[in-house]
Amino acid sequence: MASNVQETTRDKILRTGAEVIHLKGFNHTGLQEILSVAKVPKGSFYNYFRSKEDFGLQVIDYFIGQFFHFSKDILEDTSIPPLERIRKMLDGFKDLFRSTEYTCGCPIGNLAQEMGDLSPAFRERLEDAMNAMVDAYAGILTEAQAVGEISTNLDAKETAHFIVSSWHGALIRMKIVKGLEPLDIHSKFIFDHVLRPCI
């Protein structure tokens, strides 16, 4: 039982701390604020995390876990044609952002922007997280090529990188205009210009 209780406390600190970091960024979120939202004393925090940086690295793992929790069912639903799966996943994220008033964006993209130049440890972990997302898209794009939905002239991995990066950029503008227009423009160009049977 003890280990279950410990697991729950750790998860609670991660979940509540991750929410604040998602909105405010890592450096702008103080340890005291993390303890306050998690409602745990400092000693409890250090039972699970060696430092604020160690916490941040585990938050990245938490965020990538959330990404796959959110998208796994769609990504793996082979009853839906590959491109339609990508569209459904992006539409799902649009619904999510509509429900949160166009705030926060992608936590992996945010942390990459904020921490890419400031912490080699964050950089390494964020590259792994980005690659996991890219691999998920690349797998579907390879399926899409196999069934003729998109051109085999496309490099699936490069195309996946472009989809993810341009999505991250669209999310930046979403936070400024507080609307879905940047994400709709992203979908339009990705589906009308890139993911085509002939290029």
Add this chain to the structure above:
Amino acid sequence: MASNVQETTRDKILRTGAEVIHLKGFNHTGLQEILSVAKVPKGSFYNYFRSKEDFGLQVIDYFIGQFFHFSKDILEDTSIPPLERIRKMLDGFKDLFRSTEYTCGCPIGNLAQEMGDLSPAFRERLEDAMNAMVDAYAGILTEAQAVGEISTNLDAKETAHFIVSSWHGALIRMKIVKGLEPLDIHSKFIFDHVLRPCI
């Protein structure tokens, strides 16, 4: 002469403070650090800026001024075909990022990501700054349509938004992989798939 001295001090605070903010972000840069790099006392800072937020808003204006200072000659050189001007501008930024070891990225994109949810004043100023960049691209794209370099089926403004947003996303990944590959992928997809005579 007095006004010249004042102008110089203000510009020095802006330039040196902007450099720190470009690397570390706005919230992670303390007023004391801004004063320290500018080598001015606090009283001098408040001669020019009402608050740290007011300083941040003027830093946005400084950054967009830098963008046009960097790109104006290329943007307005009508001896070069429109698409070639866009390519030269992006190549110029790639050279710049190579020289700075792939750090910092676009300061407008960075601040939009960091401050978009945290400050309505920043959001408004950043939207103006993004629109200024987008209008510059849209103008060239309209020229490119007039000479048949790209399809008139493209909406120049939307296309410009997609180019700028996807560039911002590519810069995020540049900061993680510390190389030009994300920017080269951006160029490849923008020029091979979007900016074409027939779509």
